[in-house]
Amino acid sequence: MRAINFLRLLHSNFNYQVSQMQISYLSNISNSSKLHRLQNVQEIANDRRDTTSFGAFFNDIMEIFGTNDLIPGDAFSEILKSGETHGSKEDSKVHSACSQNVCRNVKENALQEKENTVVLTDAQLGNLDEDDVSRVVGEITRIVRGENDLASMEEQLDNLTYVMKPEIVEKVLKRCFKVPYLAMNFFKWVKLKNGFSCTTEIYNTMLYVAGEAKEFRLVENLLQEMDNYSLNKDIRTWTILISQYGKAKRISEALLAFKNMIKSGCEPDAIAYKAIISSLCTAGNSELALEFYKDMVDKDMVLDIGVYKMLMNCMARLGDITAVRMIGNDMIRLSLLSESKIHGYVLKSFCNFGKIKEALELILELKNKEFSLELEYFKTLVRGLCKANRITDALEIVEIAMRKGNIDHKVHGIIINEYLRQNQVQKALDVFESMKETGHAPPISTYTKLMQRLFRLNHYEEACKLYDEMLGRGMKLDIVVLAAMVAGHVSHNHISEAWKLFKSMEYQGLKPTRKSYSIFIKELCKASKTDDIVKLLNEMMASKIVIGDEIFDWVMTYLDRKAELGVKDKVQQMYRASKLDPQTCAESGEQEPVKTEFSMDVTIHQPRLEKVDCSLVNPQVEIHTEQDVQGLLKILSSSMDWSLVKEKLEKSTIKFTPELVLKILHKCNMHGSNVLKFFSWVGKQVGYRHTTETYNMGIKIAGSGKDFKHMRNLFFEMRRNSYMITSDTWTIMIMLYGRTGLTQMAMDCFEEMKADGYIPSGSTYKCLIIALCGSKGRKVDEAIKIYREMISAGCVPDQELVATYLGCLCEVGKILDAQECTDSLQKIGYTIPLSHALLIRALCRSGRVEEALKVADKVVKEKSTVDQLTCGSIVHGLLRMGRLEEAIAKVDSMIESGITPTFHVYTSMIVHFFKEKQIGKVIETFEEMRRSGYEPTLVTYSALIRGYMNVGKVNDAWNIFYRMKCKGPFPDFKTYSMFLTCLCKVGRSEEGLQLISEMIDSGIVPSTINFRTVFYGLNREGKQDLARLVLQRKSDLIRKRKILA
Secondary structure, three states: OHHHHHHOOHHHHOOOOHHHHHHHHHHHHOOOOOOOOOOOOOOOOOOOOOOHHHHHHHHHHHHHHOOOOOOOOOOOHHHHOOOOOOOOHHHHOOHHHHHHHHHHHHHHHHHHHHOOOHHHOOOOOOOOOHHHHHHHHHHHHHHHOOOOOOOOHHHHHHOOOOOOOHHHHHHHHHHOOOOHHHHHHHHHHHHOOOOOOOOHHHHHHHHHHHHHOOOHHHHHHHHHHHHHOOOOOOHHHHHHHHHHHHHOOOHHHHHHHHHHHHHOOOOOOHHHHHHHHHHHHHOOOHHHHHHHHHHHHHOOOOOOHHHHHHHHHHHHHHOOHHHHHHHHHHHHHOOOOOHHHHHHHHHHHHHHOOOHHHHHHHHHHHHHOOOOOOHHHHHHHHHHHHHOOOHHHHHHHHHHHHHHOOOOHHHHHHHHHHHHHOOOHHHHHHHHHHHHHOOOOOOHHHHHHHHHHHHHOOOHHHHHHHHHHHHHOOOOOOHHHHHHHHHHHHHOOOHHHHHHHHHHHHHOOOOOOHHHHHHHHHHHHHOOOHHHHHHHHHHHHHOOOOOOHHHHHHHHHHHHHHOOHHHHHHHHHHHHHHHOOHHHHHHHOOOOOOOOOOOOOOOOOOHHHOOOOHHHOOOOOOOOOHHHHHHHHHHHOOOOOHHHHHHHHHHOOOOOOHHHHHHHHHHOHHHHHHHHHHHHHHOOOOOOOOOHHHHHHHHHHHHHOOOHHHHHHHHHHHHHOOOOOOHHHHHHHHHHHHHOOOHHHHHHHHHHHHHOOOOOOHHHHHHHHHHHHOOOOOOHHHHHHHHHHHHHOOOOOOHHHHHHHHHHHHHOOOHHHHHHHHHHHHHHOOOHHHHHHHHHHHHHHOOOHHHHHHHHHHHHHOOOOOOHHHHHHHHHHHHHOOOHHHHHHHHHHHHHOOOOOOHHHHHHHHHHHHHOOOHHHHHHHHHHHHHOOOOOOHHHHHHHHHHHHHOOOHHHHHHHHHHHHHHOOOOOHHHHHHHHHHHHHOOOHHHHHHHHHHHHHOOOOOOHHHHHHHHHHHHHOOOHHHHHHHHHHHHHHHHHHOOOO
């Protein structure tokens, strides 16, 4: 191997510089390098869109630059040919033999990626009970973290009666990885404990902890100890070393670790290659990274997408265009992403590093190959021109795009950012205004950047006007724009407005981050507001946010300058208190630099022994475990008497947070009445305040239980208490009205939303249109109007919405509207085959098979691919009409055309044979389906249950149902509803009642129709007592889910 040949040189030349290593390495492999080969796992079908408009657009772009010096398809097209490999003709012979290895490696590497944070992944603890292990680990962790200062850590640990098993020790160390000095103390103690022997896994964890703390002397000592104890270093050990040395840019040590890994007999896997390649790319050693990459490819290994992109950028920075193309070709051959995305990454790497000529060559090459040119390519090109200081060329392209309609707000944002970078603010504002005049809504990021620049130029009023404009548009503000406004207010001495806005973050459902605090403090230091600085630091402490070194340095420098020594001492105490609270460190999501130098031979003093002003140390925040959540769920479901439930809640010692409440709301939907009362009760508790998310979930629970009055009350309560109402809040209410067939109320809610200044999102439109197209409360004309409004607003419907909409139009005979919709799909990114496939499916499901066949013939004449979806829909439609021979002929033509029949086709055949009472054919089709590699889905099993019930084989239907419950896929609401309806039809309503009980036990809410079907069935069979029991269960369920007056 090329990389390994070089690594052998490290044994004698380890003290040489990395550049010397590269020279030796490259000279060593120059004569022996061979082109790597890749296996073609699967070719992704090209998404052949109509490129006429973009092609003409591109021709205009080419006139700006001239094309005399472009070389489309000559210099590099051979690299991108889908039929070639990097190797010789002989190499191609081994492709088929190796393809299975590639597939296996793809799966293995996908699993290995999940183990990338393997040091932090909990190990299995043998036969110990999981709850007991978690309790033991939790107790030890609390001792190690110093949560009880009455005795030393060693004394408390010595008093424990637990057996210190290696698995438990490993888990404790993992929980302490953010506070490495504590992990080290515990590790030292446990090593001295009689009868305990460390394992490789424990040392792996400690290596990771030490590496994260950048304590590489400790890493060397740990490795020496492993040798002393004769512990084997496994692949994880070496990967951790490579990764940690690479993060610290100690490339020589990383390369030596890679060499020693091979020397020890460990074969590098994909994770090891990822670690070394990432390290080399980060350190700028692009040539060496490329050689390791080639070795990896020779071994048929596959990396994750991020590493490919990183390596591609390294090669572009280096100017190795051939290597960039080669990596892109590898990704295409391995089918890691669609070709359009991969070409986009190649184009972006060129543009990011000023390779404009190469970017244009790539676009021209793709155009000549009739490849779909996406609008994203154009945006990337504009961004690249701006980075290359060619804004004039970028503006000409934007002007062409505006004339042809190929533009959106992101392109304007690129130009605005470039003008701001060049400090041409007026030009940026001109583009901003023209952007709004053309109907493009500026994104919040553009507003933020303009406001920041205006504040900097002392245009305070203009910046505030932009903020007011955002509020007027109903835009959902984020933490960045609010922090920018706070900084602007402070910089212009509007301190009270800054505090007011900062306090409003919480009410809008946004938790101030450490970054937002740091911005506020930095501006307060500039404005010399000492009291406000101390107040804000106290708030950071109360919010359990670590006062980082950067913030501390700003404040201390300011206080030194102001000679405020008393305040300086207080801030120093606050800083120590924040740093010494391990739980605060863990919750802040960051690791502070470790000041203590670790040594295996030096005693490390516990920081909890320092004298700290206890009044400055925040009380510990309660960590809510899964046991806490389950305990609360048990309380809420224990009784329908709220007074008893309330009594138990009041005895609970758990401190409620919005996150915990949201988790409870998500998991206790079946007990809506108690949950909504709990929602009201917890909102009145001292120190607790709901968030927008908890209110949204409360609204959803009330609406799901058809308690629309309470749902509206919660909405008005949000408004009264100044919570931030978002488009998601409105969407939830629209969805809940529509789901129950109250489409007029959904429409009224939608109009009210727009009247209040809120902009409907794609999800809002989708929920409303699906409701209007449903069987209950169908309003087709309104659905057409809303769909057109959605397209005009720039929202792209997904396939589910399009399928529902087309199906509704075809059912009511609005074929012209359906065709108009299909044609419009091609303008918003859908391919011709896909848009026609959706229309064909809708026509077939509405019984219009002849019209579907005409559309299919038209697609074939256009030389587009009629895919599996299209053929499956036609077969389904023919079988519904009883035209078996034509359906079978269609299936045969599919196979001849190389189109594999889908499980939908097999399911349709099963349904047809059940109708004809040909049970043998059903079993034969089912077996053939499984032989073809398809596993039966819910749809298939539901068809079997319905078919067996229709032919009188009730026991067989029950067997299928039991098989689903045991082995999956598990029955859903539709399966239960279908089965109990079939049972009631054949006089087995008592068994239908059994299914009602099973649904409730499984957390599936039976519908009113389900109860009605079983009730009528039992009455028909003369079982009035059981019928009354059905009414009783329905009443109980309503009481569980609704707050009754």
